[in-house]
Every structure is written in structure tokens, then in C-alpha cells.
Amino acid sequence: MHPPADHPIRTPAEHLAAMRDRTPLVQCITNFVAMNVAANVLLAAGASPAMVHAAEETGEFTPLVQALSINIGTPSPGWATGMRAAAAAARAAGLPWVLDPVAVGATSYRQALCGDLMAFEPTVIRGNASEILALAGVEARGRGADSADSVEAAETAARALAERSWAVVAVTGPVDYVTDGARAWRIANGHPLMPKVTALGCSLTALVAAFLAGGGDRAEATVAALACFGLAGEQAAEGAAGPGSFAVALIDALHAMTPETLERGARVSAA
Amino acid sequence: MHPPADHPIRTPAEHLAAMRDRTPLVQCITNFVAMNVAANVLLAAGASPAMVHAAEETGEFTPLVQALSINIGTPSPGWATGMRAAAAAARAAGLPWVLDPVAVGATSYRQALCGDLMAFEPTVIRGNASEILALAGVEARGRGADSADSVEAAETAARALAERSWAVVAVTGPVDYVTDGARAWRIANGHPLMPKVTALGCSLTALVAAFLAGGGDRAEATVAALACFGLAGEQAAEGAAGPGSFAVALIDALHAMTPETLERGARVSAA
């Protein structure tokens, strides 16, 4: 059941409840490393994943979903064609979609692909500081998928990118930063073990798409997804003996997360 | 050592022992989400996985294996060519093979691919209710890889599909249904956490192929694989804190499963 029309969806807790209420079908075109983890993150959080990437079927499939997530992590020509087709279908259908420009600064191939995808106007862009700096056209120091720049160093670039592109821009790191160009937030949830597990950032991108499908303001939905994921990370770290058991506990924590817990644990502030 | 020729392989426990006795090499062409999980399920259960998908080598490789599992989960033209080549090689070699028609109702691309593969006469077809209804040509309500139809609603379609295609048809859900057109069974093992972990159905398809390689009646082997997997799920749920720890414990439970435990725990009835 959807919340009544007069019930606002504003806080992270309200966004989580609205997403769960809809159990959104989220199409993910993501990299080979993240595919399993992203699907399990969506299932644990209360969404339904659909890993469909081929250009041969995405035009027919994308209009059936509630949101789309595109992560360019392991790109190749066939996959790039599918990404463009899906992004085009999402824009045509008015669906929210999220772009994750993995290591965009590393090669001209990734830069060209992200340029193509930006033309389809992503609803949200999520990356680490190096990726957002690179996408914004600023010299960045990223290596592979890891960031060599601080979130703070990317804030001005993120705001400019949001203004120029219409997209909400989320820069994730020890403290995340989200902006729609006019407003901005910082989310202080998370744990140092998170970057020690591969594909968690990619999975978070898919979770942002799920939260967008729940409705409400797209920037606030993005903030909610980041707070929810980060808080689950904090809870997972409590009993973890290292990144292996941490990754398992993170899925358990997302599944056990309630709006009440998120209400108490979200550390969001205006920036 | 193989059981003596006068020893019947009939019960789930006997099928598990026969499969373990052979340690069958099972070729899996599966989707990107399931690849790691399916391989670990086969290893834990006592089979040997071989993830070989390219048309360039499958004609040479398939005759070396004892069974084949094809899951269309993340299809694309290159993979579809490999699937057709492998199915053709399996039929030519007289090998058992299992078809998993993931989300076949969702796009015409998947329907055409499954139509191609059906021509190679799968030994077993395993899907959820929506997939079996779609494959049988009945209007279904599946979304992505999740089922929106009940197992019961698919029983008549499953029986008709089995009669028409020669294949054993397995519809999995809260209570599974297996039929070869003449006989039918219900398997009441399993746990509600299973659909909260991605790729478990895909992995079960590979396990069915392993059990087929153990010999005996193909419908009874299918029933045995479903009972074994479902019972492992029940055991895994006992100490699990959520879908993350449940997925880990499921692999442990498959590895620890004995014919005696399966004998006591299998809940199979004629339908």
C-alpha cells in the first residue's frame, strides 16, 4: 500500500518505508565484480533486482522497471551499447536512473562512455571524489576504482556538475556529500571497513536507484539511501572479524534495518 | 565406486549418494550473478563445476562432462550462441541437460532464445511459476527473475509442458512441484529466506544437473536435488541472522549433508 498522498516522504526513515512499500523492480547494468553483491543488497534492503544488460532486450524491458542503475565498472563495446539503450529508454519513460562513473578518469574510453551517458540526463550521479572530479572535468588523482582525493576537495566540482547537468551529485567517502546544485547535505554514516570490501560503492548506486523509485524528492531519497547503507555498515562492523565477515553482516544489517533504527542512527546535516 | 547394478537409486538419499559417488563434472552456462554461487553449491554438494560458455570451445568440451546446466539469466548474442552449441553437443552426446528459463516472460528476446533451446530437448526444465507459465505459453505475471504467480497456478501448465516436450518440469516456490507428465511430486522443503538471496534458484538448476549425472530416474533425481537443497536451506536458517549469514550457512549445510540426514528430512509426497 502506498502512503496517503498527504503523507510527506522527507526523512531517511520515510524514504526507507516508502521504498519497501513499493518493492521496486530495479534494473541494474553493473560490472562483473558487483553483480552478485548489488543484487543481494537490493534484495536485503527490500527491492527486487533485475540484471538485464543486452541492447537486444533493454528497450522492451526498461519500461517495465521502476528505476535503472548504470555502473560502467567493466566496460566493453557490447555492454556500452546496452547502457546507452537502457539510459535512452529510461529517459523516454520518465524513469529515475543513476550513473556510477567508475574510474572515469583512468582512460579516454571511460570518459567517452560517460559523456555519452550524461546526454541521457541521469537523475543522480554517485562516485568517489576522484570520479566526480574527473567527470566534472577537473584533474583528479584516482587509481582504478579507489579514490585518491578527499570528499571535501570534490565539493565545489560536485556542485558545479549538479548545476550544469541537472543531476543530483553524490560524492561518497568517509563523510558523504550530496548536492542538487542549490541544496547540499553531509552524511556521516559508514565505517572504515567499507572500502576494504569490493563493489560496495557499486551496490550503493543500485540502492540509490531503489530509493528513487520510492518517490519523494530525489536529493532527499539519495541522502536516505546513503544514510541507510552507511548505518548498516556501522552495525555490521560491530561483530566483524575482518572484511569477510563484515560483508556478510552488512547484508544481514540491511535486511534487519527498520525505519525506526534509521531515524535514530542517520547522521545527516545541511552542508 | 559405483553402486552395484542391482542396487536401485530411488530415494533422495540414494540419489545424493550416487551423485557424490560419481563426483560429476557439470558444465554450467549461467548468468553473471549466479556464476560464483552455482560453482560453490556444486563443490559443496560434491560435484565438480566447469564454467565453460564460449561457442569456440563448447563443442569440444561438452562431450567431456557428465551433465550440462543452461541458465539464460543475463543473455546476449555471444552467450546465446554458446548456449545453443552446448545444448546441441549435449543432445548429440546423450548427456542430461537442464534449462533454466529466467524471466522468459519478460522480453521477446528471452522467448526466442528459450524457443531455440527447447528444440534441443532439455532433460529437465526448472523455473518459478511465472517462468513455467510463460514457457508453457500461458499469460504470466512475473517481474524480472521473481515470480508473481503461485506454484499451484502453474501445475496444469507444467504437466502440459512436460507431456508436450518430453522434459521433466520442476516448478519451485514455497512448495515445489515436479512432473514428467505422467507422475508428479510435491517437495515441501525450503525456507522463506531463500528468495532473499540472489541466484539460489540458478544454483539449484546446476545441482539438478549434478543429480541427473548420478543416474537413476530423471524425475526422481530432480525431486532429490530439490529436497536436498531445500533441506540445506532449512538447516542454514537455524542460526542465520539474515540473508547474508544464511547464504554462507547454506553452503556449509550442503557440504555437511549426508544421505541419512536427507532421508530423515526430505518432505516429498505424490501429487
Added chain:
Amino acid sequence: MHPPADHPIRTPAEHLAAMRDRTPLVQCITNFVAMNVAANVLLAAGASPAMVHAAEETGEFTPLVQALSINIGTPSPGWATGMRAAAAAARAAGLPWVLDPVAVGATSYRQALCGDLMAFEPTVIRGNASEILALAGVEARGRGADSADSVEAAETAARALAERSWAVVAVTGPVDYVTDGARAWRIANGHPLMPKVTALGCSLTALVAAFLAGGGDRAEATVAALACFGLAGEQAAEGAAGPGSFAVALIDALHAMTPETLERGARVSAA
């Protein structure tokens, strides 16, 4: 900080410390089963993974990394092109790179691909006994990715292959064997649960690349990586209930491994 130039990197413990000190960026072109596990193994051990495989970008990307790992596990023409391009770029840049010839004896397609890659002079070749025997041109009995030959049976072939190819050759199994043609070592670390988890051998290949990036003698670096991985396996087995919990604990153990622990636990002898 790098160790002073007068500090030798000889023992496994010194190699681990040197690798961690550099946090090497390791490009991995690996199979679909191993991709996630290999990335988590590298992160847990202290390296930084980069899963980049497309020919469209590897020429630009490979010169940015510190080592390359190529595993042919799930080959296809597009991936083979990327592998050749990356190996060529690594050789041109003078970077260490490791070849993992998965199931090379199984099909002529894999043999031809490994032949191509050998021309780019891998720094290290890591495989099981059947794979090393096949690569050395000796009749082997491997099935899929599992070995049907003993490590001892492959030692002569390994030494001949090392002499002929310049590569260090590592044969892994219950007791590993490493040779550069002149010298040889046996590493007696490891646990019987390791072959019950898929893709651990593939992940070890990536870890060898990371240790090569740490500097020192390439054969000794290979020995160190094998000892480190095997010892982590022994520690992981202590509390494991089966291959599922073992795989999780292995990542935790790699993350917790210290040079001091490795110093005490490595079981390396001259062969």
C-alpha cells in the same frame, strides 16, 4: 614508505611487508567466477584491485598499474583480445605479470590462447599440476579447473617449463612447488577445504601479482604469496563449519595477517 635500499626483501614476511608498503594497483583480467573473490582477496591482503579487461582501454590503463594478472578461466574472443593487449602492454612497460592457464588441457581453444600469451613472457605461471603438465606439453588428466595429477608428477615438467620460458612456475596443490628453473621450493601451507571453494586458485594468482609488485626476487615473492595464502587458509579453517564459512574467514585471515604471523607460520623448504 619504502624500505631502505639496503634492506633486503627475502623472507615471506619481508615480501608481505613490502607489498603492503606499496599498496600496489593490480590489474586483473580474470574469469566471471573469480572476479569478486579475487578483488576481495587483494583488498584484504593490502593491494588495490583494478578489473579492466577491454582491449579498448587496456593499452592506456596497463602502464598505470604495478602488476598484471591474467586468468583465462572463462575465455571468449573479445576477452582473449583484451588479454593479449594487456600482456603486450605489460611487457612493453616492463611490468611483472602472472598467467593462470585454467583448464588449458581441456580444449584446443585454451591451448591456442595460452600459446599466444606465453609469447609475451609471463613473469610467473601459476596452475595446478594438470594445467602445468598440459602447458609443458605433457599429457595431463585434468577435468575442468580441477587437477587429476599430483604436484610431484608435475615437478619435472615445471622445471623444464621454467627453463624454457624464463617464467617462474608455481604448481599449487596440497604441497606447492615453485621453481625458476635453477632453484626450487616447496610450500606446505594450506588446508583441504581450499579446493572446496571456487576461485581460490584464481585469487591466489592475483595475489602473486601483488607480491611481485612489492619488489625483490620474483621467485621468492611467489613463494611468499603462496605461503601467505596457505597460512590464511589454515587459520580460516580453525573455526569454519564448512566451505561457506571458511571462505568468509579466509578473507578475514588475510586482512589480519601480519609479517610476524607469516614469519612463524610459513612452511617453506628448498626442493
